[in-house]
Amino acid sequence: MYYASLQTLLYQLFPPARNVGGRLQVPLGTPLPGYSLLFPKSAAVTPFPDDLPLGYSMHGLARCKVTIQYETLTDEKDADANNNLVTHTLDVSGEFLTMPSTGLKWQGEAKAIPNDDLQAGKIIPQVEHSISWPDVLNVPYSAIRNCVGKVNSGNFFGAAAESLLFVGAQIEKTVNSHGKRTYKVDYRFSERLLKHKNQSVGWNHFFDPKTGNWRYLVTLKGGDKMYDDANFKTLFT
Secondary structure, eight states, X not given: OOOSOHXXXXXXXXXXXXXXXXXXXXXXXXXXXXXXXXEEEEEEEEESSTTOOTTOOGGGXXXXXXXXXXXXXXXXXXXXXXGOOOEEEEEEEEEEEEEOSTTOOOTTOOSOOOTTTOOEEEEXXXXXXXXXXEEESSOOXXXXXXXXXXXXXXXXXXXXXXXXXXXXXXXXXXXXXXXXXXXXXXXXXXXEOXXXXXXXXXXXXXXXXXXXXXXXXXXXXXXXXXXXXXXXXXXXX
């Protein structure tokens, strides 16, 4: 196969890495024509004719021979490996919440249960979200510091406002053989799935045994909620 430009050929075989949404993405290169799962692995360039003196500039060659070695990708999953921006893992579980017996009674009885007679409890459904974000060029440190320990200000991952708590992050730095530095960022979120009277119960709701409802608990002075909110979209910019 004939190519007019050696540089054009090499760029097609081994495209340079590019920044996609803050992540370093390395394209796989142009597959062998007619074989969609054969991708270039290496290329050897030799002068043509081959009796040119050593040290002759490749860029000044009138003609040269390029020997390309291809490798087989076993399935489409391997071919798409470099296009995975994030991995999202969900762990559905529950938290056992102890509830005071004040405000509770046995069905059919009028009097409240004495405090020392019963220790009631309820399972609060929760979803633990783990986000793995590889090949990050610029870690959003300011956003992480601002969002940790806060709840979502709006719908995020399908979770209603204030029902998703940003628990923390783990950051791992990698430097390749060319000195290129990238980071792997792992985020952890905890979501409350509880609903009461068709309303979502978030991290700022607490059970009121006197009324039997989940209510906002605020500070006596200032009326501040227990958890501030934040825009979690800033964690991925």
